[in-house]
Amino acid sequence: MAKKTIRNIPKDRTAIPTQDADVRAHNFLEVSLGYRQEDAAVECERCLLCPKPVCIDACPVNINIPAFIECISKQDFRAAYDVLTESTLLPAICGRVCPQEDQCEGVCTVGESLEPVAIGRLERWVGDKAIEEGWFNKPFIEPNGFRIGIVGSGPAGMACAADMAKAGCDVTVFEALHEAGGVLRYGIPEFRLPNHVLDAELENLKKLGVKIQCNTLVGRLFTIEEMLTEHGFDSVFIGSGAGYPSFMGIGGESLNGVLSANELLTRCNLMGATEFPKYDTPLGLGNKVAVIGAGNTAMDALRVSLRAGAENVYCIYRRSRSESPARLEEIEHADEEGVQFEWLTAPIEILNDGNGNVRAMRCQRMELGEPDASGRRRPIPIEGSEYEFEVDTVVYAIGTNANPIIGQTSKIALNKWGYIETDENLATSINGVYAGGDIVTGAATVILAMGAGRKAARGMKAYLGIRDSESVYESDETNGKNKLFGIDRSERTFARVHVA
Amino acid sequence: MSGCLAANSVEQETMSDNRYLFKRGQTWWVKVAVPRSLRQELGFDLRQSLKTQDIDEARQQRDIVLKEFRAQIATAKKQRDQGRACKAVAGEGFEIIAREDFSDVTYLLEVKAPLLAKAAKPGQFVIVISHDHGERIPLTIADFNVVRGTITLVIQAVGKSTREMQQICQVGTMLHSIVGPMGIPSHLGAQKVVCVAGGLGVAPVYPQLRAFKQSGAYVIGVIGFRNADLVFWREKFEKYCDELIICTDDGSVGVKGRVTLGLEMAMDKHADIDRVVAVGPPIMMKACAEATRPRGLETIVSMNPIVVDGTGMCGGCRVTVGDGIKFACVDGPEFDAHQVDFDDLISRLGRFRKDENEAMSVWKKAVGAV
Ligand SMILES: Cc1cc2nc3c(=O)[nH]c(=O)nc-3n(C[C@H](O)[C@H](O)[C@H](O)COP(=O)(O)OP(=O)(O)OC[C@H]3O[C@@H](n4cnc5c(N)ncnc54)[C@H](O)[C@@H]3O)c2cc1C
Ligand code: FES
Numbered sequence: 001m002a003k004k005t006i007r008n009i010p011k012d013r014t015a016i017p018t019q020d021a022d023v024r025a026h027n028f029l030e031v032s033l034g035y036r037q038e039d040a041a042v043e044c045e046r047c048l049l050c051p052k053p054v055c056i057d058a059c060p061v062n063i064n065i066p067a068f069i070e071c072i073s074k075q076d077f078r079a080a081y082d083v084l085t086e087s088t089l090l091p092a093i094c095g096r097v098c099p100q101e102d103q104c105e106g107v108c109t110v111g112e113s114l115e116p117v118a119i120g121r122l123e124r125w126v127g128d129k130a131i132e133e134g135w136f137n138k139p140f141i142e143p144n145g146f147r148i149g150i151v152g153s154g155p156a157g158m159a160c161a162a163d164m165a166k167a168g169c170d171v172t173v174f175e176a177l178h179e180a181g182g183v184l185r186y187g188i189p190e191f192r193l194p195n196h197v198l199d200a201e202l203e204n205l206k207k208l209g210v211k212i213q214c215n216t217l218v219g220r221l222f223t224i225e226e227m228l229t230e231h232g233f234d235s236v237f238i239g240s241g242a243g244y245p246s247f248m249g250i251g252g253e254s255l256n257g258v259l260s261a262n263e264l265l266t267r268c269n270l271m272g273a274t275e276f277p278k279y280d281t282p283l284g285l286g287n288k289v290a291v292i293g294a295g296n297t298a299m300d301a302l303r304v305s306l307r308a309g310a311e312n313v314y315c316i317y318r319r320s321r322s323e324s325p326a327r328l329e330e331i332e333h334a335d336e337e338g339v340q341f342e343w344l345t346a347p348i349e350i351l352n353d354g355n356g357n358v359r360a361m362r363c364q365r366m367e368l369g370e371p372d373a374s375g376r377r378r379p380i381p382i383e384g385s386e387y388e389f390e391v392d393t394v395v396y397a398i399g400t401n402a403n404p405i406i407g408q409t410s411k412i413a414l415n416k417w418g419y420i421e422t423d424e425n426l427a428t429s430i431n432g433v434y435a436g437g438d439i440v441t442g443a444a445t446v447i448l449a450m451g452a453g454r455k456a457a458r459g460m461k462a463y464l465g466i467r468d469s470e471s472v473y474e475s476d477e478t479n480g481k482n483k484l485f486g487i488d489r490s491e492r493t494f495a496r497v498h499v500a
Numbered sequence: 501m502s503g504c505l506a507a508n509s510v511e512q513e514t515m516s517d518n519r520y521l522f523k524r525g526q527t528w529w530v531k532v533a534v535p536r537s538l539r540q541e542l543g544f545d546l547r548q549s550l551k552t553q554d555i556d557e558a559r560q561q562r563d564i565v566l567k568e569f570r571a572q573i574a575t576a577k578k579q580r581d582q583g584r585a586c587k588a589v590a591g592e593g594f595e596i597i598a599r600e601d602f603s604d605v606t607y608l609l610e611v612k613a614p615l616l617a618k619a620a621k622p623g624q625f626v627i628v629i630s631h632d633h634g635e636r637i638p639l640t641i642a643d644f645n646v647v648r649g650t651i652t653l654v655i656q657a658v659g660k661s662t663r664e665m666q667q668i669c670q671v672g673t674m675l676h677s678i679v680g681p682m683g684i685p686s687h688l689g690a691q692k693v694v695c696v697a698g699g700l701g702v703a704p705v706y707p708q709l710r711a712f713k714q715s716g717a718y719v720i721g722v723i724g725f726r727n728a729d730l731v732f733w734r735e736k737f738e739k740y741c742d743e744l745i746i747c748t749d750d751g752s753v754g755v756k757g758r759v760t761l762g763l764e765m766a767m768d769k770h771a772d773i774d775r776v777v778a779v780g781p782p783i784m785m786k787a788c789a790e791a792t793r794p795r796g797l798e799t800i801v802s803m804n805p806i807v808v809d810g811t812g813m814c815g816g817c818r819v820t821v822g823d824g825i826k827f828a829c830v831d832g833p834e835f836d837a838h839q840v841d842f843d844d845l846i847s848r849l850g851r852f853r854k855d856e857n858e859a860m861s862v863w864k865k866a867v868g869a870v
Binding site for chain 1 (some may be wrong): 525679825841848
């Protein structure tokens with residue numbers, strides 16, 4: 001075949017089949033149906049297989065992107081999956097929820113003149129294929145007698161658990177809620193990340209011998225210190241997330257009808273409230289819902305509200321669309337589904353109907369001034385622009401703070417915002433205890449949390465003196481110059497693969 | 501979300517020939533729900549891709565796969581039955597080992613949960629789910645016993661979920677799940693303390709009262725009931741109280757009047773009380789707060805807002821304390837009574853009244869029909 005160049009590859013990225021906006025706005029089924037094999041076959045031809053791929057460095061876990069795409073071209077899908085799982089534990093999940101436009105796709109060479117290669121969609125396709133085919137790379141595991149305790153079953157905890165189990169440790173994950181998965185379970189809705197995908201990934205974790213114990217509130221049932229002493233864990237990883245929603249402190253926040261996005265999403269995703277009274281948990285959503293904020297959480301809250309039957313759903317954000325931190329695709333989808341955006345608007349008070357319920361919101365228009373510390377233009381209120389806005393439900397999606405329980409119950413060092421302090425290997429102030437994910441960095445992304453879990457696992461292995469011996473790991477010739485998250489690409493995380 | 505899947509399968513079952521089949525993308529899959537008792541072993545359901553887009557082929561394949569799935573479930577059931585005997589010994593699962601009914605609305609469950617019993621401290625609560633469609637119900641720990649490895653819950657059957665639990669939670673059954681202990685334990689360290697409890701259940705204050713006594717404090721208990729017939733745990737309270745004042749609405753036992761009357765009596769008699777603890781319905785706690793405010797007496801109340809996760813993740817349990825908002829489940833549940841905005845609490849507790857009534861009437865109809 002002739003060498004691929006920017007001129008002879010398909011110009012447009014292959015469209016992904018999606019449910020029609022007016023249909024999907026009323027169901028919880030997945031919005032984008034995913035590539036079919038023929039779509040993947042076309043899209044993978046758009047990758048130029050650059051000799052010096054920039055996308056790899058832009059991926060927080062350094063997936064060898066050209067390699068897996070090349071495997072798809074060669075129709076060796078199983079090999080594509082193997083390449084992915086060298087770096088990521090959750091391809092089917094990350095392919096769906098990563099902000100690819102800021103990572104791999106943002107630097108893609110093809111993207112300089114055409115649309116970038118749809119790396120995320122290809123990753124998802126391979127991940128889904130693996131689930132469908134039941135592929136799983138079961139490593140050769142030699143038990144080494146170490147016991148590892150993991151706090152929290154979100155992406156950080158899952159990634160750390162997998163790596164420690166592969167190294168031969170006896171791993172138990174403790175989760176406070178009654179179902180595992182962290183934000184992937186209670187936060188991100190079914191239409192964006194179906195439960196069966198998460199279940200499949202958790203199932204793989206169990207196949208590595210990881211035990212997942214739900215309904216266990218670490219800190220209160222036993223402390224981090226007790227895990228090391230009484231419960232005999234040799235090392236502990238804390239990935240308890242940043243779920244402690246913020247409110248603004250404006251008037252009327254304790255009215256009925258004001259809630260956090262986390263509450264709304266938990267009621268729907270974890271508790272089945274959209275099917276009340278078949279499920280016991282009520283939702284109590286009104287008809288005119290305003291969601292404050294424009295991140296991924298806000299988009300999820302908006303779109304869940306639509307699906308739960310709200311007639312008018314408004315997104316209130318004090319900056320403009322281009323400053324919104326949500327994934328591009330989520331904003332587009334929300335827009336198509338009928339979410340009404342009020343950009344450059346900030347609430348200043350929530351008004352009472354006289355019976356303790358929300359009647360309306362008083363808002364103010366903003367304009368953008370000089371860039372602030374984050375590099376985004378600072379919103380400035382416009383004098384005299386206040387107006388009343390009739391709503392019956394106000395949902396806060398303006399971010400979260402550190403969950404305080406571990407800090408309340410342990411001597412572990414926290415920074416001034418309550419997040420756990422770690423060194424560059426993610427070791428905390430307690431010997432043998434590591435931490436990573438949102439509880440260290442503040443609310444971030446799935447892939448960063450996963451990267452942190454893996455990095456902590458490396459620290460824990462070093463702490464325990466577990467060496468990545470030849471019997472467990474195959475060496476690989478490619479050099480691992482990029483250690484952005486401490487993950488050396490030359491290290492294979494599995495060896496002696498038993499191909500199913 | 502799991503709810504959505506279940507709903508789909510119901511729809512499909514009505515199209516009888518597509519039973520157990522569902523489509524993902526273009527491909528047909530087969531899915532069978534796992535009996536609730538086996539979900540720990542097998543997961544929520546068993547599913548497999550039939551690797552075909554053709555419905556007729558899918559139907560044929562389905563029957564073969566179904567047979568395998570059913571065998572798998574049967575094997576798991578056998579294994580579980582064999583393993584059950586040793587599981588109970590290990591203390592896994594949350595078995596209800598004792599139950600007592602104090603009245604037609606108040607009942608007690610003693611639940612086997614050794615780790616919880618060991619960790620529990622006065623003032624803390626647990627969250628219980630009674631079945632897999634259930635809600636997360638917060639309940640104060642009314643007693644715990646490390647030796648027996650149990651915790652005790654005293655429950656008032658007021659809503660749909662607690663009424664339903666009253667029916668299904670019998671000795672020998674397992675609770676679907678229980679998690680805790682949640683909340684910051686009570687702060688002890690007072691010399692002379694009044695513990696007030698009233699409303700339908702007085703049990704939640706008991707662990708605290710006992711702990712005060714054991715810490716060497718002089719303890720005055722004030723407990724309220726509607727009438728003499730509804731009095732329970734009198735001996736338990738007497739054992740740890742230096743003085744016990746029982747108040748009833750009709751005076752059939754103890755003092756006639758509300759618990760605030762008992763509280764006033766105690767405060768009049770003892771000038772050196774250094775703490776008052778009040779646990780009960782918001783209106784009662786508010787009345788206690790007003791009774792002690794003029795005397796400037798340190799007063800602690802235990803907030804009981806609507807709770808979802810109980811881990812600080814949702815903020816559904818927010819309460820207004822002083823100028824700020826607190827999450828009762830992780831910042832409380834105990835707060836300074838003179839700072840708490842009780843009207844706010846009472847209003848927020850009414851947030852789901854309409855839904856609660858609906859759930860109750862649907863449930864009553866369902867139970868009545870059986
Ligand atoms: C609605 C929503 C949408 C999002 N969308 C995206 C997206 O599209 N793309 C993206 O990249 N990122 C997204 N994010 C961010 C991403 O989900 C998080 O950054 C990531 O999940 C953090 O992972 P984690 O493992 O650190 O914590 P979490 O996922 O928060 O998991 C922590 C787990 O620990 C448990 N836990 C906490 N305390 C204890 C304790 N004391 N004992 C036991 N268990 C405990 C919690 O119950 C939870 O299950 C979204 C977040 C939200 C809320
Ligand atoms: S119940 Fe969700 S934060 Fe308290």
